[in-house]
Amino acid sequence: MKKKLLALALACGMIFSLAACGNDSAGNNTPATNSETPEAVSSEAPESQAPSYEPATVRVAYMPNLGSAGSLFVGISQGFFEEVGLTVETFEFQGGPAEIAAMASGDIDISQIGHGAHSLCIQGQAKIFQMDHTTSLSDVVVGNRAKGIETIEDLKGKTVAVASGTSSEIILQQALARAGMTIDDINTVEMTVDGMTTALVSGQIDAAASWSPNTVTLQNTLGDDYVNLGCNADFLDSAIFPSSYICTPQYAEENHDILVRFAQALDKAHDWRAEHPEEMAKILAAELDAPEDTMLQAVGEADWYTITEVCGDMEAIKTVYETQQGIFLNNGTITEEVPVEDYVLFDVMQEAYDAYAAAK
Amino acid sequence: MLILVLILCLGTAVYVALRRRDVLALYLLGMSVSNLVMLAGIVIYIAKMGGTAAQQRAFLFLVPGIQTWLQFLPLSMDKLGFVVAIGRSLFPLFALLAALETTMIPFFRRRLKSLRILACIPPALWLTYYSPAVFRTLIGGRLWVLPVLINLVLAGIVAYLAAAAALMVLEYRATTMPVFKKNFRYVLLCFLSISILYLLYAVKDPAQIYNMFISEYIRLGVTTYISSTLPAVGWSVLGLCTVFFVVLGSYNMVRYTQISYDDERQDMMLQRKFDAAGVGTSVFVHGVKNQLLSSRVLHKKLSRALAEEPPDVERVRACAAQLNDLNEGMLRRMDELYRAVKNNAITLTPVTVDQLALTAVERFHGKYPDQPVVVELETHRLVLADLAHLSEAICNLLCNGYEAAVQAGRETPRVTLRVRGERMWTVVEAADNGGGIPAELQNKIFEPFFTSKNTNHNWGMGLYYVRKIVKSHLGRLRLESRPEEGTSFFIMLPLYDAHQKE
Incomplete structure (x- = not known):
């Protein structure tokens, strides 16, 4: 616990203390990385201002919400991927675990996952090569007042829909734990996030561990019956909910250069996103064929800013992932602690950041 | 497109169910419905989960609106997964039952009842294993069981289908009579086409839908429904194949229906004709x-x-x-x-086919003393028959055949009487080298008072009488006719004793 809080303080402190993501400070904080890999970039970068890249195509999985698809579609629409010679093919999924399964079977190269699916990375199923944002604010445990739900305690013995392995499941666990309850005190039913939206509105279930933009839909549909029983913001004093871009260990080994370029484009997209959150919402509404109002209402579903501050600080990023692992250890999702370096490719992040900073 | 294919399947299944009432059709219907249930579940799952398979929107959902609708269906994954498991487990059962129904191998025939019960046991076990609560309890804490059971169930399914296919192919190969073979070909093709479509999806484990033990599924590399198993071209080919197979299967099933439907209708028609006595x-x-x-x-x-x-x-x-x-x-x-x-009162006694053939030929010689009859006896079985009536019926066919050959102006009018064993039937064939019977008359010749010959000597009761006698022997009467080559009438009598050796 103490370690966690310390880590959080570090992470949060970083946000305010760092004036900017300086080139130097990033270099100083870099943990030991592969010595042979930076060569490629360092030799490329000084050569010219617009280095030429070998064209490559990457298949990327996303989930249809701002937090997951934001940086990806900003990167595509603003041509950031094109700049580094990457053509991006996008594939829509409804959950991180499904994305990882698709990567394992070779259908997908890269996935954007919410914090829930990070447990699969810790278990060795995938490697993280770029952080997408430091904390998500999109998950909400929504109760239906019409079914007599006012507080988290009212959920005892009630039916709650949940999608296993997703971020909202973690929030549900956290909310229950805070009320001194566990998942065994409620009656869970496994549903996809869209399915639980319909089920909650039609009264088939009492509550749902949902996320944006379905939470926006629920808010609009349920009106006064919408009860927020717990969301990411409630737990930020003791927890953090990052999201990341990941790939399989094998892909990482064979395509180091592509990952660096991809991460570099994302760094640029993060900056653009932090400056134009509403425009991002509009881009996504068009790309995902979703109502623009809903997307604009969901614009606060993640912390868009902090990542632009800490992107070059590998220590800060490491702290975030360590804190996150603590949450999984605490709630029993994983049973043994794993060094963060085992599943986070800090070298890729660092090289990408260096290249981006050099190009700026 | 798959939606259309599924609707087509359902329509066909319902049509066949309405038309037919026999056990084999029921099992084929069972196969179709199981397949439909499994595929529908998977399509809903893909709609909900997205993924690379969902990219084939037109193929899977036809229009994006359908996908959205399915996506928002308030279904729990437990229910959805179990529905897929039900379809997946019942299909091989129905396939094997259908194959057992068609097989005439005496060993299986004799043990049909116990085999049917035995065949139900493994699918029942599979379904127990896949029921979400049991699955969670069984695998929880014993992850090593998961790959074992995934492969065990898959092996069971493959074994069922292989056994069913083997039985059917054996039966098809053992059938030598063109009428039977043709009939059976439709059933076999239908069976194979539905099975291929089924297998494309059945190799994947339905428990993945429950979303339990996700990490283990990923670690084992279990193929997911949401990942397209085929490349883009493969999907198009699969789409076309699916449509082809379903249309073929539907056509065959309907054809299969029609053959017996026609048979029944003809009976009804004849009955009415003669009832209008x-x-x-x-x-x-x-x-x-x-x-x-x-x-x-x-x-x-x-x-x-x-x-x-x-x-x-x-x-x-x-x-x-x-x-x-x-x-x-x-x-x-x-x-x-x-x-x-007045042929209701017939007395069935065991008669050797030799005796039957001899009596029939004697009767024929009573009418045409000097005309030879070629007799080929491939079996010496016993048949259950009323010797007088049946030999008279056969004689009737021989006389008709001889007269047809003469009428066609053959230099050497030839009539042949063949008897052979055919699976569960003993087949008596009366063949001639006459002018053949035009297709449009083939249904009419069994009607009472129909005759193509001079009415002063012929009453047109001959073939009606033959048919009636054959039916009273629980047999069937079929004919095959080629223009200018001749006609063969087949009297198919049920095998008297299944235990008897050739």
């Missing part, structure tokens, strides 16, 4: 009345001849001879009608 009776009465009138004229002539002094012996003799002919003719007709109507 007034027609037959009036034809008969009319014919007999004509002859009685002729007889009255002859009687008058006879009386006049006798009234002369002295009586005209020559004319009396001539009249007597004519009267005798008339009388014989009327008796013959009476006999024919009696035979056709």
